[in-house]
Amino acid sequence: xxxxxxxxxxxxxxxxxxxxxxxxxxxxxxxxxxxxxxxxxxxxxxxxxxxxxxxxxxxxxxxxxxxxxxxxxxxxxxxxxxxxxxxxxxxxxxxxxxxxxxxxxxxxxxxxxxxxxxxxxxxxxxxxxxxxxxxxxxxxxxxxxxxxxxxxxxxxxxxxxxxxxxxxxxxxxxxxxxxxxxxxxxxxxxxxxxxxxxxxxxxxxxxxxxxxxxxxxxxxxxxxxxxxxxxxxxxxxxxxxxxxxxxxxxxxxxxxxxxxxxxxxxxxxxxxxxxxxxxxxxxxxxxxxxxxxxxxxxxxxxxxxxxxxxxxxxxxxxxxxxxxxxxxxxxxxxxxxxxxxxxxxxxxxxxxxxxxxxxxxxxxxxxxxxxxxxxxxxxxxxxx
Numbered sequence: 001x002x003x004x005x006x007x008x009x010x011x012x013x014x015x016x017x018x019x020x021x022x023x024x025x026x027x028x029x030x031x032x033x034x035x036x037x038x039x040x041x042x043x044x045x046x047x048x049x050x051x052x053x054x055x056x057x058x059x060x061x062x063x064x065x066x067x068x069x070x071x072x073x074x075x076x077x078x079x080x081x082x083x084x085x086x087x088x089x090x091x092x093x094x095x096x097x098x099x100x101x102x103x104x105x106x107x108x109x110x111x112x113x114x115x116x117x118x119x120x121x122x123x124x125x126x127x128x129x130x131x132x133x134x135x136x137x138x139x140x141x142x143x144x145x146x147x148x149x150x151x152x153x154x155x156x157x158x159x160x161x162x163x164x165x166x167x168x169x170x171x172x173x174x175x176x177x178x179x180x181x182x183x184x185x186x187x188x189x190x191x192x193x194x195x196x197x198x199x200x201x202x203x204x205x206x207x208x209x210x211x212x213x214x215x216x217x218x219x220x221x222x223x224x225x226x227x228x229x230x231x232x233x234x235x236x237x238x239x240x241x242x243x244x245x246x247x248x249x250x251x252x253x254x255x256x257x258x259x260x261x262x263x264x265x266x267x268x269x270x271x272x273x274x275x276x277x278x279x280x281x282x283x284x285x286x287x288x289x290x291x292x293x294x295x296x297x298x299x300x301x302x303x304x305x306x307x308x309x310x311x312x313x314x315x316x317x318x319x320x321x322x323x324x325x326x327x328x329x330x331x332x333x334x335x336x337x338x339x340x341x342x343x344x345x346x347x348x349x350x351x352x353x354x355x356x357x358x359x360x361x362x363x364x365x366x367x368x369x370x371x372x373x374x375x376x377x378x379x380x381x382x383x384x
Contacts, residue, residue: 005114008121012104015125016096019132024089036067042092042135044070048077049084053208058217059224069224072137073169074205074217096132099139103128103306106143109150111275112313120309123325127305127333134299137170142286142303144170145177146310149282152184161193169201172225173289180282183272234296235356243353251294258292265370276314280370283311287363291356298336304359305332311366324365328358 001007023039030036037043043066051058051070058070058077070077083091107120131138148163160180167174181190205214233239238254241247262284271277286307290296305328312325335345335355348354 002122003115003118005108005118008118009101009104011125012100012121012128013097015129016100016132017093019129020093020096020135021089023133023135024092031067032063034063034067037088039088039092039135040067041137042083042088042095044068045072045076045080045095045135045137046083046088046091048072049080052077052205052217055209055213057220059220069228071224071228072171073201073221074214075169075201078205078208092135095135099132099137099143100128102143102147103139103302104143106145106147106150107306109147109154110279110310111150111153116313120306120313123309123312123329124302124306126329126337127302130333130336131299131302136299138300138302141167141171141174142306145174145286145303146282146306148177149180149278152180152190153278155186157184157186157190158193161190162197165194165197165201168198173293176285176289179266179285180278182266183278183281228295232294234294235290235298235301235353236294236296237291237356237360238294239296239353240356240360243351255292258288261367262288265367265373268370268373271373274373277370277373279310279314280366280373283307283314284363284366284370286310287359287366291360291363296356298355301332301355301359307366308359308362311362315369324358324362328362331355331358 020039023037026038028035028037047062047065048058048070051062052074058074061069083095086094103124104121107117107124110117110120112120128139144163144167148160148167151157151160151163164174164177164180167177178194181187181194184190203214205217209217233242237258238247238251241254265281265284268277284307287304290300290304293300308325308328312321315321332355334340335349340349
């Protein structure tokens with residue numbers, strides 16, 4: 001029963017609805033004299049369409065309406081049009097079901113046997129719940145990047161390009177999905193499709209605004225992203241270095257080193273066609289975009305956890321690999337839960353960035369496996 005695809009879909013959608021209803025039933029709270037809901041991220045997404053059509057700056061504060069900034073593209077604001085007219089008790093569950101469903105769809109496109117896909121789904125579920133409880137878009141992001149890779153495996157180049165560009169226009173780091181075009185033929189075709197979808201998504205808000213206003217919105221987006229980058233360390237490599245070793249600067253240098261390490265395995269061109277190598281690199285990208293994101297917070301880690309799971313199920317099973325998977329589940333997935341007393345979270349997990357540590361370790365291991373790929377690793381993925 002638990003290993004049936006239908007069961008997995010029902011569970012994911014039920015979790016999405018339950019998380020939504022829980023957030024709605026919690027009610028509101030007051031901060032700085034304003035009243036906010038516990039699903040404020042969804043409110044930000046919903047309001048973005050209204051701000052868009054009224055020609056307002058998408059990327060400034062609206063404290064009377066929402067807490068925190070909108071950080072997505074103008075195209076994403078346009079996509080949120082249907083949610084702007086839905087009551088929250090309908091819109092929020094639909095939004096969370098889209099996130100859960102796209103993630104599960106993306107994983108269904110992986111070249112695993114059905115049983116392995118379901119095991120991956122169960123492994124991700126708790127971390128997905130954390131994201132859904134915060135009404136964030138991280139399940140959507142993970143699903144689009146994984147699904148884009150899956151589309152390339154199935155020679156659906158146009159759909160892959162759409163997945164990657166949609167991810168990019170949700171959160172800018174979705175563009176890293178484009179790296180997977182390197183592993184497959186028809187690169188020119190892929191480039192043309194990417195350009196087509198990119199131009200379409202960039203310009204589609206013109207249907208509700210003038211070109212001059214659209215250019216202004218993109219300028220505002222760039223200004224906000226630049227300011228946002230300097231604001232914090234997050235649950236990232238930089239956050240770990242800061243909390244453990246007192247490192248207070250060098251964000252750009254750390255990012256540059258991480259980026260070079262991300263690209264370094266791509267020198268192994270002869271391995272591009274090997275499925276395990278591709279899956280390891282997919283895992284690396286999914287983890288990298290979180291642990292080198294200085295705004296990374298707990299709900300974003302569904303993306304990294306998906307990468308850890310893909311790496312585990314793609315590679316030969318060893319005792320240390322099982323230990324790594326368990327460490328990620330306990331210290332990353334379970335860290336926000338009531339399993340750990342509040343005192344442990346406040347004095348240990350939060351200040352010492354514990355949630356990120358297993359994922360950082362996993363990424364370093366994956367990088368080593370990619371660079372040494374071929375010495376011991378052979379194709380071990382069970383193709384469905």
